[in-house]
Amino acid sequence: MSVEQQTIGMAMDIPHNQIAIEAKNVSVYYGDYRAVKDVSMVIPRHKITAFIGPSGCGKSTMLRVFNRMNDLIDGARVEGEVIYNGQNLYDHHIDPVEVRRRIGMVFQKPNPFPKSIFDNIAYGPRLLGIRDKQTLNEIVERSLKGAALWEEVKTNLKKSGLALSGGQQQRLCIARTIAIEPDVILMDEPCSALDPxxxxxxxxxxxxxVEHYTIVIVTHNMQQAVRISDYTAFFNIRKITVDHREIRWGELVEFAPTEDVFNSPREQETADYISGRFG
Amino acid sequence: MINDDKSFKKRLARRNMYGSISATFFFVANLIGLLLIAALFLHIINQSMGYVVYVNRVEPETLSERPLEDLSEEELGQLILQNQPARIRVYIRDYLSRVSNDEFAEATVGAILRGREYPPEWGNIPLRDLEHEQQLELLYRNMNQRQMLNLVVENIVQPTAAKSWRLFESLFHSDDIKQQAAEEFPNGDLKFHSWLNWDFLTRSVTSSATTTGLKTALLGSFWIISITAVTALILGVGAAIYLEEYASDNWLNRAIEINIRNLAAVPSVIYGMLGLAVFARALGEITSGAVFGVTDSNGRTVLSAALTLAILILPILIVNAQEALRAVPSSIREGSYGMGATRWQTVSRQVLPAALPGIMTGVILSMSRAIGETAPLLVVGASTFIGIDPNGPFSKFTVVPIQIYEWTNLPDQTFKSVAAAAIIAMLFVLLLLNAIAIILRNRYSRSF
Structure with missing residues (x-):
């Protein structure tokens, strides 16, 4: 336990056992390009944490740090530490497959697999080796109920997941994620492709x-952040010009309970952004 | 300037004119292609049927007073005994024998006709020690009237096509043809004949245009394509999966990819030389089947040919499979990884099933290319004339396009019609394959 991360938690009155993930001095590189610089923050357990900020500020990149999705991009590299359950997720002996099994993800565009609704939900359990039909049936029903989709699809589980409406598809993706009972669910602008x-x-x-899971959501919609989140992290773009070349990166500007961020922001930048003066 | 109505109208007329000129050009290009294909088809169909004058070596009337069709097995047998007593053994060998040709000379009746009908007391006597009459009895005990009739017609009457006409001549100048045929071949029998028929497809190759068939070449093509398909599919899809899903973007993998694309443009005869050197010669022990106990073969087998064709279509197949894999949206991969799938689970459960219709389309199209290949197989060692149908990977082989090439090279003009019939049969197979490819693509292609 370093002094620094205790202060992050303590400064916000978050008891240590209520912290799900801690990021310490995280920087993300794509090749030589540093996309996100020096982010230190905590993700509180059983709370919704919202990431807001202008396009290109690195909030989605930062979200993907938590379940090592950046590993899939050639040349992407993460510096710093991400502590989950007392372990650094970026230790060389940690298998990203295990990370993603604990920290699930819902994407911006609903991306059900081109399979039936049942097979979409059963995909995760089957990956883990569950073959028993009865168990799978129970998991599918529980997950669909958990994602408030059961009543709409219970008579038609064999239908293709792609035949559902956009909102249903996204709830299917959420159901799919909770089917493997993760600890944390990361959501990357889950509503940006949906109607009101x-x-x-x-x-x-x-x-x-959020009663059962820790949720982190990236959103462009500040009203959404106000409506649903308990904590808000505001990211912003920094730029400098070196040799007539502009270099940009994202930084965490302010991280506090949502009420504080929107009612009494500590930084002028945050105040400018949430009042719509830029971004 | 920009709002000048008059010049706008003038320019619009010109813009539209350019559009219609281009459209006309594109249409004409299509039309030319269509006309060429129509000409090709007409030419082939024109050759594949028409009037034929058959001349018999021996007129049936001189053999029997009644029409041959009405004679019984015994009567037909007597005709063979009178005309070709020494060939009865050959017919037994060709149509009834259960033993190989090498063993036949010494074999007993019991061995040769195992499971067939023969007087039990002859069982231990070598066939050659029987009298011709006795051999004949074996023949018609085991053959029905139709088979005996065929023997007599093919071997004694021996109708041969003395002259053949093409379809359009036959349709529009039939009177001239009838007159000409009557003058030149007073004993001839003028018939309208389609060279493409069921008998042609199911007979083995012979040296006479009237009795030859495509079965040998069709079987050769079938065996080769089957082995080619399995080999190329496994290797090609494997390589494509590696390059798309596993290989990182470094200079080595980029070099491999560029080389694969270049290999697709190498002339096929070069692959033939590769196949000859590697499969037929260097690996001759394996491709001849020697290590599996096959004795009477060298490396110029179905297996060598199939492996050569597999190498030939691999580059096309790999590039095609890569494209099919790349067309699977990354959201599917991300979704799978996000669920905690390993790389192989993602590839085998999501990417591959989604890409399969595209991969299969590519496989079938490259199969059509392999079916039509001639040059590499000539180099690898296709037999120009084989009387034995290929029956496995270690057989000698010929394939349909090579058979067509052989027939068109023969001096006898009637073989041109035989070749045309074979071309139609091959085009039909190709059309069938392409149709399957289209159906697969339309039926299983998904939108994401």
Missing amino acids: IATQRIEELMREL
Whole structure:
């Protein structure tokens, strides 16, 4: 336990046992290019943490740090430490497959697999080696109920996941994620492709899910952050010009309970952004 | 300037004119292609059927007073005994024998006709020690009237095509043809004949245009394509998966990829030389089947040919499979990885099933290319004339395009019609394969 991370938690009155993930001095590189610089923050357990900020500020990149999705990109590299369950997720002996099994992800564009609804949900359990039909049936029903989709699809589980509406597809993806009972669910702008009614349903769903899961959500929609999140992290773009070449990167500007960020921001930048003066 | 209505109208007319000129050009290009294909088809169909004058070596009337069709097995047998007593043994060998040709000379009746009908007391007597009459009895005990009739017609009457006409001549000048045929071949029998027929497809190759068939070449093509398909599919899809899903983006993998693309443009005869050197010669012990106990063969086998064709279509197949894999949206991969799937689980459960229709389309199209290949197989060692149908990977082989080439090279003009019939049969197979490819693509292609 370094002094620094204790202060992050203590400064925000988050008891140590209520911290799900801690990021310490995390920088993300794509090749030589540093996309995110020196982020230190905590993800509180059983809370919704929202990442906001202008396009290109590194909030999605930072989200993907937590379940090592950046590993899939050629040349991407993470410096610093991400502590989960007392272990650094970027230790060389940690298998990213295990990380992603504990820290699930829902993507911006609903991406159900081109399979039936049942097979979409059963995909994760089957990856883990569960073959028993009865067990799978129970998992599918529980997950669909958990994602508030069961009533709409229970008679038609053999239908292709792609035949559902956009909002249903996204709830299917959430159901798929909770089927393997992760600790943390990362959501990368989950409502940006949905209409307002579908968005509202997902938001209600998130408030229910947070009883059991820790949720981190990236959003462009500040009202959404206000409506659903307990904590908000504001990221912003930094730029300098070296030899007539502009270099940009993202930094964490402010991280605090959502109320504080929106009502009494500590930084002028944050105040400018949330009042719509830029971004 | 920009709002000048008059010049806008003038320019619009010109813009539209350019558009219609291009459209006309594209249409004409299509039309030329269509006309060429139509000409090709007409030419081949024109050759594949028409009037034929058959001349018999021996007129049936001189053999029997009644029409041959009405004679019984015994009567037909007597005709063979009178005309070709020494060949009865040959017919037994060709149509009834259960032993190989090498063993036949010494074999007993019991061994040769195992499971067939023969007087039990002859069982231990070598066939050659029987009288011709006795041999004949074996023949018609085991053959029905139709088979005996065929023997008599093919071997004694021996109708041969003395002259053949093409389809359009036959349709539009039939009177001239009838007159000409009557003058030149007073004993001839003028018939309208389609060279492409069921008998042609199911008979083995012979040296006469009237009795030859495509079965040998069709079987050769079938064996080769089957082995080619399995080999190329496994190697090609494997290589494509490695390059797309596993290989990192470094200079070595880029070099491999560029080379594969270049290999697709290498002339096929070069692959033939490779196949001859590597498969037929260096690996001759394996491709001849010697290590598996096959004796009467060298390396110029179905297996060598199939492996050569597999190498030939591999580059096309790999590039195609890579494209099919690349067309699977990355959101599917991300979704799978995000669920905690390993790389292999992601590839085998998501990427490969999604890419399969595209891969299969490519496989079938490269199969059509392999079916039509001639040059590399000539180099590897296709037999120009084989009387034995290929029956496995270690057989000697010929394939349909080589058979067509052989037939068109023969001096006898009637073989041109035989070749045309074979071309139609091959085009039909190709069309069938392409149709399957299209159906697969339309049926299983998904939108994401």
